[in-house]
Amino acid sequence: MAQNNDFILELLLENGMVTDEQVSEGWKKVAESEGxxxxxxxxxxxxxxxxxxxxxxxxxxxxxxxxxxxVYKIPPEVIESVPKEVVEQYHIIPVMKHxxxxxxxxxxxxxxxxxxxxxxxxxxxxDAVVSPPxxxxxxxxxxxxxxxxGMDKAMxxxxxxxxxxxxxxxxxxxxxxxxxESGEGDAPIIRLVTAIIVEAYKMHASDIHMEPLEKRYRIRxxxxxxxxxxxxxxxxxxxxxTSRVKIMSRLDISEKRLPQDxxxxxxxxxxxxxxxxxxxxxxxxxxxxxxxxxxxxxxxEIPQLGFYADDQKKINQIINMPDGVFLVTGPTGSGKTTxxxxxxxxxxxxxxxxxxxxxxxxxxxxxxxxxxVNNLADMTFANAxxxxx
Numbered sequence: 001m002a003q004n005n006d007f008i009l010e011l012l013l014e015n016g017m018v019t020d021e022q023v024s025e026g027w028k029k030v031a032e033s034e035g036x037x038x039x040x041x042x043x044x045x046x047x048x049x050x051x052x053x054x055x056x057x058x059x060x061x062x063x064x065x066x067x068x069x070x071v072y073k074i075p076p077e078v079i080e081s082v083p084k085e086v087v088e089q090y091h092i093i094p095v096m097k098h099x100x101x102x103x104x105x106x107x108x109x110x111x112x113x114x115x116x117x118x119x120x121x122x123x124x125x126x127d128a129v130v131s132p133p134x135x136x137x138x139x140x141x142x143x144x145x146x147x148x149x150g151m152d153k154a155m156x157x158x159x160x161x162x163x164x165x166x167x168x169x170x171x172x173x174x175x176x177x178x179x180x181e182s183g184e185g186d187a188p189i190i191r192l193v194t195a196i197i198v199e200a201y202k203m204h205a206s207d208i209h210m211e212p213l214e215k216r217y218r219i220r221x222x223x224x225x226x227x228x229x230x231x232x233x234x235x236x237x238x239x240x241x242t243s244r245v246k247i248m249s250r251l252d253i254s255e256k257r258l259p260q261d262x263x264x265x266x267x268x269x270x271x272x273x274x275x276x277x278x279x280x281x282x283x284x285x286x287x288x289x290x291x292x293x294x295x296x297x298x299x300x301e302i303p304q305l306g307f308y309a310d311d312q313k314k315i316n317q318i319i320n321m322p323d324g325v326f327l328v329t330g331p332t333g334s335g336k337t338t339x340x341x342x343x344x345x346x347x348x349x350x351x352x353x354x355x356x357x358x359x360x361x362x363x364x365x366x367x368x369x370x371x372x373v374n375n376l377a378d379m380t381f382a383n384a385x386x387x388x389x
Contacts, residue, residue, distance in 0.1 A: 004110060005038050008058070012049065015057060022048040047308030052132065058109040059130040067095060067105055069135040070226040074143060084144045086121055090114045093131075093139045101125045107133030138223060141202050142230070192233065193244045197275065199230070201268050201292060207332060208275075208292070210245070212238050212285035225331045242279075242286050249277040257281055264290070271295075276360065293362050300342040305335070319343045337362055344368060357384040 012018045018026075022043065029042040043049040059066050074095055081102070082094040092114065096103040104118060106128050119126045131139075196219060200208045205221035212218075212235075219232040233241065246253050249262030264275040276291040302312055318326055326343075328336050341363060348354060348367050356365075359373035359381070371384050 005040050008040055008054075008110070011057060011061060012043075012054075017053065017057070018043060018048050022046070045309070047310055055107075055109075055130060055132060062109040064109055065129045067129040067131050069093070069095075069105060069131050069139045070224055070228060073229065074139070076231075079143045082122065086118065087140055087144060090118055091133070091136060092118060093136050093143070095129065101127055103127045103129060105129050105131040105136055105139075107131060107136050135224075138203055142199070142221075142228075189237070189240050189244055192237075193241055193248070197264075197266065197290070197292075198268050200290075201273060201294075206292060208288075208290040210241065210288040210290075212282060212287060214284055217241075222332060225334050238285055242288065245277060245288055245290070246279070249275070251277070251279065256286060274362075276362065291362075295363065300338060300345070302342055302346055305339055305342055315343070316346075319347055341365065355388050357381050357388075 009018075009023065013020070013023070023039070026039050026042040026046060026048065029046060030037050030039055033042070037045070040049065040054070044051055044054075056066060072095065074093070078094050078097050081097055082104075087093055091108075092104045092106050094102060095105050102118075102122060102124050104115075104126060106114065107130070108114075109128075109130050115126060115128055197208065200221045203221055203223055205223050206225075207222040209220040209222070209227065210217070211220070215235065217232050217235045217238045218229060220227045220229045222228075243253050245251075245264075246260075246262070248264045251260045251262045259278065259280045261279075262277040264277060266273050266275065272295045274293040274295065276293060278289045278291075279286045281287075302315060307315065318324075328340055330336050344354065344356070344365060348365070353369070354367075355369040355371065357371045357373060361370045361372050364370065371379070373379060373381060373384070
């Protein structure tokens with residue numbers, strides 16, 4: 001944040017959000033960082049200041065409302081009114097436009113220079129609301145991504161075609177897909193499905209939900225644990241999209257009465273990702289859920305998970321205990337699997353043998369014995385545990 005740190009520190013002390021002792025400890029950390037941190041960043045890293053509470057305090061101080069971009073859907077005409085270059089330069093996102101007043105979301109209420117600059121560039125009155133910076137970045141990726149433009153282009157081509165001309169696969173294709181090499185030579189429906197997946201990945205979505213409703217087809221991404229609806233193709237493309245996903249995940253296209261599970265391997269922006277695909281028949285067609293699994297995330301260590309320092313100490317103590325149960329809970333996409341694999345990476349030493357029982361095995365970890373649950377073969381959690389002991 002480009003803020004006045006002395007002013008913010010004074011507000012924190014006045015509001016009782018930090019103590020003098022904590023501030024002293026923060027200044028020590030600033031000194032140790034040799035200038036790479038400011039006092040506010042140091043207090044946040046030490047766990048003395050909650051970033052969300054800090055943002056709320058600053059919003060109140062400047063008389064601004066807060067807006068949850070994970071829930072709010074920005075109208076397309078509002079996005080079109082502000083160029084991509086402007087939102088990226090000033091780290092803002094337009095959220096509303098009424099008459100000649102543009103409302104933007106900013107991540108730093110103290111950065112009045114950015115607000116004045118947007119007024120000058122856009123040549124209109126500008127109001128501001130406050131949103132967490134990470135939500136603004138995610139929104140920029142969602143609404144201004146080149147992938148989204150690719151989806152629009154593919155949809156435009158599809159709408160000009162006769163339905164009988166729409167194809168869902170290339171010869172002998174299935175399994176691994178290189179999104180980086182997807183181009184004009186691919187059929188529009190192929191590029192459309194690839195673009196949907198790539199956009200979800202760039203949004204840091206944990207899941208993609210493709211849902212057939214009575215009169216429309218709905219696509220939602222789960223970002224930071226919250227389902228966010230995005231622009232979806234028309235209802236008549238539902239069977240083509242379903243068939244394309246099934247081909248990519250090597251599922252039986254003709255089977256529409258039973259649930260199916262499959263897997264897709266993709267390369268996106270130079271990164272290898274896996275997608276765990278599940279289909280289930282519903283009243284209006286097959287519903288599809290794709291869980292996005294980024295292989296790079298299994299290389300995380302505990303310090304990279306973003307826990308406060310005190311919590312890191314507690315976690316390290318717990319995972320190094322000789323016995324016991326460590327229960328990790330949370331909603332879908334909250335980071336349970338990533339956290340557990342980071343814990344395993346930490347205790348995965350040459351003098352230890354580690355066995356996991358998983359359903360399913362989402363990532364393969366070098367040096368660890370991973371057991372896949374298979375109820376049909378009577379390989380249940382209980383039987384696997386008995387076999388270990």
